[in-house]
């Protein structure tokens with residue numbers, strides 16, 4: 548912008564309205580970070596004409612900047628969707644979907660192994676606003692079928708479920724949702740767009756099936772550092788996207804440019820990191836399965852784990868499924884160990900740190916009380932205490948040695 552009066556303006560004004568513009572054409576491996584609440588319009592007509600609902604221009608920081616538009620498009624590429632919304636956390640992504648798509652009188656169905664805070668949202672705010680929630684058995688298609696009723700509007704899916712990591716018959720569930728005319732929203736944090744394609748799941752005859760919405764805790768693998776909270780809501784239908792976008796706007800959701808940049812910086816290496824996490828987790832899960840203290844290992848790529856055949860069918864075809872499982876698994880420590888012994892085992896770990904979340908370079912561990920988390924404890928789960936491991940990017944032999952020394956503490 549050319550301001551001819553500027554040389555006479557006071558310093559305070561000149562520092563704000565300085566008219567130097569750097570030359571165009573700068574290119575670098577990483578995109579620029581555009582930070583804005585306010586976006587400047589060239590004139591009133593442009594201000595009035597600008598539509599915030601698509602990516603044709605900019606209106607206000609909450610509605611997008613070049614940095615967030617770029618991240619949205621790259622996440623569409625990652626997940627195979629058409630439209631994307633960025634929100635401040637994975638949980639906010641879940642909440643945006645449920646709040647946008649459900650109204651009083653509706654029912655939402657959740658798997659019994661759903662991400663805990665999704666269930667808590669349904670039991671609190673959604674219930675308060677007249678939305679019922681019902682829990683289904685994720686490993687029993689007939690149970691889901693029986694529970695889809697006249698008021699059911701939305702079905703949440705997880706593949707695999709949180710903590711116990713059972714892999715469901717995702718294709719069967721999506722076919723069922725489509726046949727019954729209910730929306731299917733997948734929490735795709737585990738698959739991350741890498742283990743399977745949520746918008747084109749192969750299912751033989753009749754062509755691929757797709758989820759309606761894929762939510763992703765970018766906090767995990769896309770960020771990859773354990774230092775960013777962010778979520779995405781990806782769709783492949785413009786009308787559904789607009790519904791979600793309106794709710795996103797009404798709720799005032801947005802993300803910071805520096806956080807978007809951190810995810811943009813980590814995204815190119817997500818495939819390499821995911822594969823490395825996967826490799827490490829499988830080595831350690833297989834080793835733990837041999838240890839006498841371990842009653843059961845819950846890892847969908849391990850034969851014998853609940854839902855392994857479903858994982859195998861969906862993710863296991865290319866390269867024997869290598870790189871098609873996340874770096875997270877749980878074990879059931881034998882029922883002969885008291886909670887105090889299990890706690891001592893977790894405390895004894897040195898490289899595995901006690902902490903929630905996953906997807907970063909540092910290995911993490913959390914003990915869980917499954918009985919308090921589920922409507923019913925399934926018969927396929929061994930008796931004992933569930934401990935979940937998130938395998939980071941450390942040397943696998945070092946991690947195995949850490950587990951070995953902590954198992955000795957368990958037995959003392």
Ligand SMILES: *Cc1c(COP(=O)(O)O)cnc(C)c1O
Nearest residue numbers: 636637638662734736764766777
């Ligand atoms: C971590 C996680 C979330 C929530 O992500 P936040 O960014 O921590 O809110 C949602 N779903 C699953 C499956 C997760 O693992």
